Amino acid sequence: MNRPASRLPAIVEQHQKEILADWLSNQTSSGASRSGRMQESQLRDESQRFLSLLTQAIQQGTEFDARSPQWAEIREFLTEISRSRATQGFTPSQVATFVFSLKQALFKRTTESLKADATALASTLWEATTLLDALGLYTTELYQQARDLVIARQQEELIELSTPVVQLWDGILALPLIGTLDSERTQVVMESLLERLVATGSSLAVIDITGVPTVDTLVAQHLLKTVAAAQLMGADCIISGIRPQIAQTIVHLGIDLSSVATKASLADAFGLALKRRGLTVARVTGG
């Protein structure tokens, strides 16, 4: 670091107001504010905060390093705005443009201040460019992270949504499974079924696999595990909704389902469950 001291911090500090004004007008014209999505005043606040944080940070050096404490505040600020903009539905380029649009304003002031010294001008512009590029790319990275979080949360919600446990009758639960059963889903299914068994005090559960497209050894194993766990807690399971094709596959694969009661349709399984609970359905005479 034996280079002559950078002129950039001084320039930014001196012309902070003008830079901010230029930057804001740039942003409005380039559409980074995405008209309607964001208040003019909010954009002004954010820009002002970013510029003052940047002014502080570059006093100690103009090279961006995501891990150094010098940039900690800028990092936090960028994380905050990337996250809020990701949830507001901004595209990554719109978020990065927030930083990149500062370039023009900054270059203008730099050129004006260093008109006389071409070497200093070139090196200062280069510094500013690398710095803003690094910051802009960092925003994109943060935006991506925020987006990934949103996706992960949605995935979780989807899993939760697709495994409803419904009560058919007093003491009889049904678990209509739809979609492929993998080990992660089995875990969720198992947990929600067992918890509902305890919560409702039900001793019978009908697992309906009409919506499960294929049953291979792994899926069968997952099913049997769920049944075994329910049995450990003192509840019996009936598996229903086995399509002819699946019955054939199960036999060809040599899967042993003899430890569980199986029925072809949910109606049959419900009938069996009622019988086990000692209940009957009767037609009202004269009805």
Place this chain on the structure above:
Amino acid sequence: MDRVPILKLEDYLMVSIQVDMHDQLALTLQDDLTQKIVATRARAVLIDISALEMVDSFMGRMLGNIAAMSRILDAQTVVVGMRPAVAITLVELGLSLPGIRTALNVDAGLALLRKAIARPDEPSNVE
């Protein structure tokens, strides 16, 4: 020395296991329980494990042993209140607690025992 209390209610003996079992405690419990079955001529034993957050193979074997001992003394055993997380762990470990009757809660357990005492030759809900 700590002990697991055994409560007598009509024809039933009730045990609620609330602490982690170790060898000595398990032996004491088996000892106390068998003596109590003989002394009170109890017909059934209900073991509540709803307070347990972990059941390992040792615990599983101990429960199996208690069930087997009670059966020899002509008393039926039911284990009640296993937590979902415990059941999942046991299944993942491949432990299925053979020879142990289970029920969701004390009510269901008592109903099961009542039935089992009425028809002792027809064990229900046993693997």
